[in-house]
Amino acid sequence: LFATFQNQHRRNSSTIFRTFKVYSNMKYNYSSHPRENFCSSFISGNIFNNFYSNKPKSIYTEAVTKEQIRELKAAFSAIELNSFGEQFQNNSMKKLKPIFDTQKNIRRSSNSFATAANELDVNNLKTLFMGDLKLTNNQWKALMEEAKILQRSTDEQVYRDLRSSKNEQRPIIEKWHTNHILYRMEASLKDASRDAILRALQLWQENTCIRFEERDQLEPNVALINFVDDSQSDGGCSSFVGRVGGIQNISIAWPRCSSEGIVSHQIGHALGLLHEHSRPDRDEHIIVNYEQTVSEHRDVISRLSSRVFEHFRSMYDPGSVMHIPPTVKTLMTNADELTILAMDPNYQSTFGQRISPSFLDYKLINMMYCNNKCSTKLNCLHGGYVNVNDCSRCTCPTGFEGPLCEQVDNGGDHCGGELISSDQPMLVQSPSYPESFQPYQECYWLLKAPSNNQKVVLEFVDVFDFPCEEVCSDSYVELNAGPNFDQTGYRFCCNTQPPSKMYYSNGSEMLIIFKAGTKTANGFRVRYWTAPKEEKIIPAPEVIIDSCPCEQWSEWSPCSQNCGGCGNTVRQRICHSGVGLSCPATQSRLCNLDQCVGSKVILNNGEFHILFNGCCVGLFPDDEGHCQQPGDIASILGSLIPINMG
Structure with a gap:
């Protein structure tokens, strides 16, 4: 020296x-x-x-102290408690407990789960914000200010006010100034960690316009990502959010953080992505089990405002690599309890995968960094968008290929393809069914109705058998009802039938994705057909009670019968009724009102119906062949006789 x-x-x-x-x-x-x-x-x-005369300042980006993290965690945990204070006071959370218990029992009745590794099961939740985030002092100050505002009220007006707030001249999360980002790996990293880092960097680079360049040495005044193993100081799997200037560390602790998916998650943070379950609209998609969460760690499942979530410009994605898994053992008072429950139960096993970024994860980074890469306008189909690395073609969602995403991906030689539905049910099944499928097989089937104004109906039949995982990541079948296919669909695995009896396409197409990983099983079989036209329905009575604190209505369930107006369709919502209020949580209506042809009775789905002129008793055919109620006479339900179908 x-x-x-x-x-x-x-x-x-x-x-x-x-x-x-x-x-x-x-x-x-x-x-x-x-x-x-x-x-x-x-x-x-x-x-x-x-x-x-003074100790030299480190060229590493300084994170806030553990005391500051504790203060911020306490502020956001209090917001979560206040937001749901009424539920705790009137014990309405007890109404949700049977739902959580039902899901828990389903999981326990299955085979043992090989729990997917995730950063929250590794980290010390006391020392990081939201489970895995390091913060600069400026970010900490901005989040503390937001917490103070949110603690005063939790209504939507506050979130709108925050969005237009001018208290902060700079955004809380900053993008990198360029799509060319430098990185370095500390010499102390294990080989397995290095391999996982390189694979994760390659995933982001191949699917976005981001370009990573490795540097051997640290340089002052040069911003770069520095991969380290910070397990000795509670770093675990953690990262700063966005560009914070200088040398910002991503900690990849060996061995539990050394997976491609967890590293992809941390790189996502460094590029500016927050947790998917912290979006302002998350309560439309998940229910949080607050009653069983450790109070001091509720910041992990906090909702952030749109001011923080500046890149809140895509659909909510249950399959995002940035989403929390269904169960976080370190977050719960009882490690066997579910942490979150899907509003749509078909998504329950989609949440929390740590394999790779999803299609929408990549798309969001491209929106943030690559919007000016291509001036070409292409008519990309099925939710695709212009490829930022080749402006002459589209980037396609999983299951599609071709310059405009117009073709079904040729996943395998003996499965997949485009299939046209008809009135007569047809079958699709996994390779070798009912025998075991082979490892590393992929198949994609696009089911299409004969015309654009018709829908495809699908139901699972016979044996359903996949390896058991809490998060379906290795071997599974996925249903995507469209009409755009950029959002991750319903993923099913294990050996229990999917929760719904029938699935309807949102448009005229439905995509089936089959993926086999390292583990094999018997697989699946589905039956599909064209949905009957439903030109007329008898609507449910409108009940408007503004004082009811209810969630949004679910989608209408599939009609229980195919014709004659004998069927019912139901929708539900979760209500937290106050004293003296009666908040309807279920609505039903008659459906499939076309006359039944060539039959005088219906024996289906455990129901027996008598028909009169092709219509259920109490309904009469009109001149166009539709069953309708006569005048103001209410529907006669006496024809419905429950029977035991054995």
């Missing part, structure tokens, strides 16, 4: 300053050295003396 000083003494003081700034990374305590006076005597200039 002293030889270096002597070699530099003839150069200008700015060069000396740069030399010391590089050496500052060595954390050397210059003031304790016995030759301090000697150095001061032969090097002239105030720059050295000022620099030398």
Whole structure:
């Protein structure tokens, strides 16, 4: 070190300053050295003396202290408690408990789960915000200010006010200034961690316009991502959010963080992505089991405002690599309890995958960094968009290929393809069914109705058998009802039938995705057909009670019968009724009102109906062949006789 000083003494003081700034990374305590006076005597200039009189500042980005993290966690945990205070006061959370218990029992009745690794099961939740986030002092101040505002009220007006707030001149989360990002890997990283990092970087680079360049050395005043193993200081699997300037660490602790999916999650944070379950609209998609969460860690499942979530510009994605899994053992008072429950139960096993970023994860980064890459306008189909790495073609959702995403992906030689439905049911099944499928097979089937104004209906039949996982990530079948296919669909695995009896396409197409990983099983079989036209329905009575604190209505369930107006369709919502209020949680209506042809009775779905002129008793055919109620007479339900179908 002293030889270096002597070699530099003839150069200008700015060069000396740069030399010391590089050496500052060595954390050397210059003031304790016995030759301090000697150095001061032969090097002239105030720059050295000022620099030398204080311990050099680290070139690493400084994270806030553990005490600051605890303060911020407490503020956001209080917001979550206040937001649902009424539920705890009137015990309405007890109404949700049977739902959580039912899901828990289903899981327990299955085979043992090989729990997918995720960062929250690894990290010390006391030392990181939202489970895996490091924060700068500026970010901490901005989030504390937001917490103070949110603690005063939790209504939507506050969230709108936050969006237009001018208290912060700079955004809480900053993008990188360019799509060319430097990175470095510490020499102490294990080979397995290095491999996972390189694979994760490749995933982001191949599917976005982001370009990563490795550097061997750290340089002052150069922003880069530095991969380290910070497990000795509770770093675990963690990252800063967005570009914070200087050298920002991503901690990949060996061995539990050394997976491609977890590293992809942390790189997503560094690029500016937050957790999917923290979006402002998350309560439309998930229910949080607050009653069983550890109170001091409720920040992990906090909802953020749209001011923080500046890139809130795509559909909510249950399959995002940034989404929390259904169960976080370290977050619960009872490790066997579910942490979140899907509003649509078909999504329950889609949440929380840590395999790779989803199609919408990549799309969001491309929207943030690559919007000006292509001036080409292409008519991309099925939810695709212009490929930022090849502007002459589209980037396609899983299951599609071709310049405009017009073709079904050819996943395998003996499965998949485009199939046209008809009135007569047809079958699709996994390869070799009912025998076991082989590892690493992929198949994609696009089911299409004969015309654009018709829908496809699908139901699972016979044996359903996949390896059991809480999050379907290895081997599974996925249904995507469209009409755009960029959002992750319903994923099913294990050996229990999917929750719904029948599935309807939202448009005229439905996509089936079959993926086999390392584990094999018997697979699945489905029956599909064209949905009967439903030109007329008898609507449910409108009940408007503004004082009812209810969630949104679910989709209408599939009609229980195919014709004659004998069937019913139902929709539900979750209500938290106050004293003296009666909030309807279920509505039903008659459906499929076309006359039945060639039959006088219906025996189907455990129901027996008598028909009169092709219509259920109590309904009469009109001139167009539709069953309708006569005048103001209410529907006669006496024809419905429950029977035991055995």
